Amino acid sequence: MSVERQPLWNDAKECSERIANLAVTALIDEAGLTPKPALVDRHSSGAHTDLDFGLMCRSAQVLRGTFAQIALAAFRQRPSQVLRERLAVIGRDGEKVMMAATGGTNTHRGAIWALGLLTAGAAMSGPGTSARQIAALAGEIARYPDRFSPEKRSSKGYRVRQYYGVPGAIGEARQGFPHVVDVALPALYAARSRGILEPFARLDALMAIIARLDDTCLLHRGGAEALMAAKDGARAVIVAGGTSTRSGWNALHRLDAELVARNASPGGSADLLAAALFLDSLDPVVQRDGTLARVIRP
Numbered sequence: 187m188s189v190e191r192q193p194l195w196n197d198a199k200e201c202s203e204r205i206a207n208l209a210v211t212a213l214i215d216e217a218g219l220t221p222k223p224a225l226v227d228r229h230s231s232g233a234h235t236d237l238d239f240g241l242m243c244r245s246a247q248v249l250r251g252t253f254a255q256i257a258l259a260a261f262r263q264r265p266s267q268v269l270r271e272r273l274a275v276i277g278r279d280g281e282k283v284m285m286a287a288t289g290g291t292n293t294h295r296g297a298i299w300a301l302g303l304l305t306a307g308a309a310m311s312g313p314g315t316s317a318r319q320i321a322a323l324a325g326e327i328a329r330y331p332d333r334f335s336p337e338k339r340s341s342k343g344y345r346v347r348q349y350y351g352v353p354g355a356i357g358e359a360r361q362g363f364p365h366v367v368d369v370a371l372p373a374l375y376a377a378r379s380r381g382i383l384e385p386f387a388r389l390d391a392l393m394a395i396i397a398r399l400d401d402t403c404l405l406h407r408g409g410a411e412a413l414m415a416a417k418d419g420a421r422a423v424i425v426a427g428g429t430s431t432r433s434g435w436n437a438l439h440r441l442d443a444e445l446v447a448r449n450a451s452p453g454g455s456a457d458l459l460a461a462a463l464f465l466d467s468l469d470p471v472v473q474r475d476g477t478l479a480r481v482i483r484p
C-alpha cells in the first residue's frame with residue numbers, strides 16, 4: 187500500500203480512465219469475494235441459475251467504457267438537471283451493453299446505477315474528498331428527476347417499492363447511500379482495525395449491509411419472509427463474532443443454505459458492497475501533519 191499526496195488525476199481523460207478501472211475492479215472484487223450467501227461467487231452461482239462468476243467478470247469488463255463516459259461527463263461539474271439527464275442516457279446505454287454481452291441476463295443493473303452515480307461524484311471531486319462527500323454528490327445528482335425515463339412501472343423494483351413501501355435502489359441513492367457510508371464502510375474499517383484479514387473484513391461489511399438493507403431483490407424473489415430471514419441470518423453472523431470466527435463462518439453457511447432454499451438473493455446488498463469497495467479505493471486519509479492524502483491499495 188502506498189500513499190500519494192498528488193491528485194489522483196491531472197485531466198479529464200486520466201480521471202475517466204482511472205475511475206473506470208477502479209469501478210470495474212470493485213465489481214470484480216465483489217463478484218470474486220467467496221463465499222457469499224446465495225450470490226454469485228468463485229465457487230457457486232448461489233440462487234442464480236442464469237449467472238456465474240465468468241459472466242459477472244465479462245459484464246464488469248464491458249462496463250469500463252460506461253463508467254469512463256460517466257466520469258468524463260461529470261469531470262469537475264456540479265450536480266444539475268442537465269448532467270442528470272446526460273448520465274441517464276449513458277447509464278441506459280450501459281444497461282444495453284451489459285445485456286448484449288450477457289445474452290440478455292441482468293448481471294449488473296443495480297450496480298451500474300450505484301457505481302455510475304458514485305463514479306460521477308468522484309469525477310466531480312478534487313483530491314482529499316471523503317467517501318461521504320462523494321456519496322452526497324452522487325445523491326444530489328440522483329435527486330434530480332429523470333424526465334426522459336421510459337415507463338418504469340413494469341420494473342420489479344417499482345412493483346416491490348409500491349407494495350412494501352421501501353426506498354429501493356433509487357431511494358438509497360437519493361439519500362446519499364447511507365448503507366454504504368454509515369454501514370458498509372464503518373464495518374470494513376472496524377474489521378480491519380481489529381486485524382481481520384481483508385476477505386473476512388469485506389464479508390463482514392456485506393453482513394452489515396444485509397442485516398439492515400431493505401433489498402428489493404430479496405423482496406421480489408422471496409417476499410417479506412426472505413428479507414427477514416436474510417436480515418436475521420446476517421445478524422446471527424455478526425453476533426457470532428463475524429465471518430472470521432468459526433461460529434460466524436458456520437452462521438454464514440447457514441444463511442447461504444436458508445436463502446438458496448428460498449431461491450432469494452441479496453443482489454442490492456452486493457451492489458452496495460461493490461460501491462463501498464469503490465469508495466474505499468479512493469478514500470483519503472489524514473496524515474500525521476494534518477494534510478489529506480489518498481491511499482492506493484494494490
Ligand SMILES: CC(C)(COP(=O)(O)OP(=O)(O)OC[C@H]1O[C@@H](n2cnc3c(N)ncnc32)[C@H](O)[C@@H]1O)[C@@H](O)C(=O)NCCC(=O)NCCS
Binds near residue numbers: 300402
Ligand atoms: C435505478 C434502476 C436500478 C432501476 O431501479 P428499480 O428499483 O426500478 O428496479 P430494478 O428491479 O430494475 O433494479 C433494482 C436493482 O437495484 C439493486 N437494489 C435492490 N435493492 C436495493 C437497495 N435497497 N439499495 C440499493 N440497490 C438496491 C438490485 O441490484 C436490484 O436488482 C436503474 O435501472 C435505472 O432506472 N437507471 C436509469 C439510468 C440512470 O439514470 N442512470 C444514472 C447514472 S448510472
Ligand SMILES: Nc1ncnc2c1ncn2[C@@H]1O[C@H](COP(=O)(O)OP(=O)(O)OP(=O)(O)O)[C@@H](O)[C@H]1O
Binds near residue numbers: 242293294453
Ligand atoms: N455477486 C452477485 N450475484 C448476484 N447478483 C448480484 C451480484 N452482484 C450484484 N448483483 C446484483 O443483483 C442484481 C441481479 O439480481 P436478480 O437476478 O435477482 O435480478 P433480476 O434479473 O431483476 O431478477 P430475476 O433473476 O429474479 O429475474 C443485478 O442488478 C446486480 O447488480
